[in-house]
Amino acid sequence: MSIALRTDGLVKQFGGLRAVNSVSLSLPQGQRHAVIGPNGAGKTSLINLLTGVLRPSAGEVYLGEERVTRLSVHQRVKRGLTRTYQINNLFPELTVLQSVLLAVCEQHGVATQLWRPLAACAAEIAAAREILRTLNLHHIEGEAVKELAYGQQRLVEIALALACKPRILLLDEPAAGVPKGESAALFAAIARLPGEVTVLLIEHDMDIVFRFAERITVLVAGAILTEGTPQEIARDAQVKQVYLGNAA
Ligand SMILES: Nc1ncnc2c1ncn2[C@@H]1O[C@H](COP(=O)(O)OP(=O)(O)O)[C@@H](O)[C@H]1O
């Protein structure tokens, strides 16, 4: 199985604080991988190093065979590494279909021609609807984004990310702020993502992590404590002690 995403000895130093400490990860293509760890463990910093938002103090990031450590965020997106957009990147007045259509047209390089007759966008509309079906949003394609429940807005963000045709999708707490009742639908949609897409998920809810992930990396104080299958992580005494603490 080819490796989609790999890091080698990644370090991020913020002054005296080593937020990410020598992290080496390897995700085969199509793997559903979760990174867990207490608050402040360095999970978001790690994602920022992967996307190129942050430059590492040491270490390397590879997409497939290619070293991308010094590439910009945009250059990495072009190579298939995408993270979910922030909520305020959504245009509230647009409908769900229009939002995704805009992103698909941009990906197809036809964004500047968006106002041509709709019939000329048939391929893009079909692609947008396909993404909406994957995420179970097709039945609300005509609704304005601002009218949606928060969990559905997060799904629209994932739809926009999918429009970039990612090979690797990074999800940093996608259910943050989503009411409990809506998060099940969100994770059901994430679980239905195309099998060839490699997914790296950061998530607090252990039930969700253990159901979703094929492999789990436990990060503590910037460093990898252990990595394994959900079964291995669930039995790991060290993990219980430092992370699951009260639950154990
Ligand atoms: N830009 C920054 N400057 C200084 N310290 C930071 C910065 N970003 C994060 N940190 C610190 O790095 C540590 C890891 O943070 P973070 O990656 O957000 O952890 P997590 O996502 O696991 O909660 C924390 O102690 C945090 O305060």
Ligand SMILES: [Mg+2]
């Ligand atoms: Mg975080």
